[in-house]
Amino acid sequence: MIVEQLSLVxxxxxxxxxxxxxxxxxxxxxxxxxxxxxxxxxxxxxATLGSHRVTNDAPMVRDGADAAIIRARLAHGERRxxxxxxxxxxxxxxxxxxxxxxxxxxxxxxxxxxLFAPEDLQIVRGDPSAxxxxxxxxxxxxxxxxxxxxxDYDRVLKQRTALLKxxxxxxxxxxxxxxxxVWDDKLIALGTEVIRARLSLTAELADPVSHAYTAIAGAxxxxxxxxxxxxxxxxxxxxxxxxxxxxxxxASSPLDPARIEELFRRALADRRAAEFDRGIxxxxxxxxxxxxxxxxxxxxxxxxxxxxxxxxxSLRLASxxxxxxxxxxGDPVLILDDVFAELDADRRLRLSxxxxxxxxxxxxxxxxxxxxxxxxxxxxxxxxxxIQGGVDDD
Numbered sequence: 001m002i003v004e005q006l007s008l009v010x011x012x013x014x015x016x017x018x019x020x021x022x023x024x025x026x027x028x029x030x031x032x033x034x035x036x037x038x039x040x041x042x043x044x045x046x047a048t049l050g051s052h053r054v055t056n057d058a059p060m061v062r063d064g065a066d067a068a069i070i071r072a073r074l075a076h077g078e079r080r081x082x083x084x085x086x087x088x089x090x091x092x093x094x095x096x097x098x099x100x101x102x103x104x105x106x107x108x109x110x111x112x113x114x115l116f117a118p119e120d121l122q123i124v125r126g127d128p129s130a131x132x133x134x135x136x137x138x139x140x141x142x143x144x145x146x147x148x149x150x151x152d153y154d155r156v157l158k159q160r161t162a163l164l165k166x167x168x169x170x171x172x173x174x175x176x177x178x179x180x181x182v183w184d185d186k187l188i189a190l191g192t193e194v195i196r197a198r199l200s201l202t203a204e205l206a207d208p209v210s211h212a213y214t215a216i217a218g219a220x221x222x223x224x225x226x227x228x229x230x231x232x233x234x235x236x237x238x239x240x241x242x243x244x245x246x247x248x249x250x251a252s253s254p255l256d257p258a259r260i261e262e263l264f265r266r267a268l269a270d271r272r273a274a275e276f277d278r279g280i281x282x283x284x285x286x287x288x289x290x291x292x293x294x295x296x297x298x299x300x301x302x303x304x305x306x307x308x309x310x311x312x313x314s315l316r317l318a319s320x321x322x323x324x325x326x327x328x329x330g331d332p333v334l335i336l337d338d339v340f341a342e343l344d345a346d347r348r349l350r351l352s353x354x355x356x357x358x359x360x361x362x363x364x365x366x367x368x369x370x371x372x373x374x375x376x377x378x379x380x381x382x383x384x385x386x387i388q389g390g391v392d393d394d
Contacts, residue, residue, distance in 0.1 A: 001112055001329045002360045003043055004080075005073040010065035011087075012038035013385035021362070025375040028364045030382035036364035037117070039382070040337045042070045043362065046083050046111035047332075048137040049104055049147060052119055057087045066090070074111060076329050081110050105147040108140055112332035114320040116339045120312040124299045128289035135198050135290060138319050142326070146197055153190040153285070160187055161281045168279035184268055187284060191231075192260045194285040199227060199255065202290065208318035209311075213294075216317070216350050217310040221294040230287035231263040309343060313351060320358070331359040340370040348372050 008017040013035050028036040041051050041060070051060060061068045068087040073080060084096040085107065095104040122130040140147045160183040167177050202225050213223045267283040268275075275282050292299040292311055299311050323332040334355050340348050340363075352372035355361050365371050368379070381388035 001333055002075040003072055003333055004075050007071040008042055009069040010062040011042055011068040012060055017387055019387050022378050023360055025361045025377040027371055027379045028382050029368050029379055032366050034382045035385045036382050037337050040335045040364055044113045044115045046107045047113035047141055052115055052117050058089055060087055061089045083107055083110055108144040112141055112323050112327055112329055114316055114332050115335040116316045117337040118342055124292055124308050124311050131290040139197050149193050153194055156186045157281055164275055165279040173276055188261055188264045191284045192257050195260055205318050208321045209314045212314035212317035213310050215354055216313050223311055224293045226291050228289045228291050230283050231267045333360045334358050335362045337364045
């Protein structure tokens with residue numbers, strides 16, 4: 001897949017912007033705060049329906065504007081597709097494909113992007129929500145219908161939690177709130193699908209992550225991934241669930257859906273009193289964590305800075321390899337957003353050599369010299385929300 005043209009209206013610091021892109025490496029160069037990352041963010045939005053920097057869309061709408069528009073012309077071999085997304089400050093977003101209205105959830109069917117950014121360090125060092133977000137965005141790219149499943153789960157979770165908060169305020173318990181059972185059924189059905197999808201994806205990522213880590217770090221530190229599941233007793237450490245079950249704790253392979261549902265329902269029953277006391281939903285995929293380790297130790301708290309970066313980059317490279325292997329759209333577009341400034345010289349060169357063979361690579365850099373030779377090609381200079389023009393070096 002190739003992004004041939006990107007157009008923005010009232011997106012971040014761009015009133016209007018148009019930029020042409022080419023196959024192979026494309027480099028956006030400019031000082032910090034000029035808008036390089038905004039271009040990368042706009043391209044990636046079509047693939048993930050979200051930003052790698054913020055959790056909602058409002059900050060991407062230019063100050064003073066009611067909506068932002070992102071347009072991209074994509075090339076899939078000889079086929080051309082025009083995607084358009086309107087991000088509304090209020091109300092639902094709108095999307096078009098070749099001028100025809102579609103649901104926003106349809107856009108990832110046409111766009112596959114893997115974005116590397118300094119924020120990726122939070123995947124390995126941050127709280128569990130960053131790791132869940134990484135996995136869920138990759139799930140959406142591989143199976144766009146899961147965007148609807150995840151959205152439905154979030155909706156049910158919010159409604160169930162609102163009911164618990166209301167019950168807490170009114171002093172209600174168990175039998176006095178029969179409607180909670182209805183929401184339990186919905187939460188379990190949707191949550192089971194999310195859990196199974198996450199477990200399956202993690203199992204597929206294991207080998208590509210291991211290979212990518214060795215290639216980037218130049219050493220085999222045995223990177224591993226497994227899930228800590230709240231339905232299996234690995235939830236809030238302040239409110240433990242004693243699950244005498246062989247499935248408790250980590251899980252790195254898909255479980256039978258009936259088994260997950262059984263664990264889910266039992267965990268909800270065991271935590272019912274705590275949920276009423278606290279007014280929150282304590283069980284479900286929103287409480288799970290992807291555990292990452294190297295050399296048999298958790299990355300968070302034990303890995304060095306270089307090891308942490310190697311794990312984060314390996315997760316993205318493994319994602320790209322999975323998408324590349326199964327996609328009919330061609331290679332995913334790779335975006336390296338201010339990554340090279342964070343790496344030592346050896347990792348810079350290794351990473352550039354690993355990604356140089358993809359159909360299209362987009363690099364942002366504050367300092368041109370940070371970009372390794374294998375990715376030196378077409379340059380576009382960015383200054384204060386304007387595109388200053390490109391220079392073809394080849």
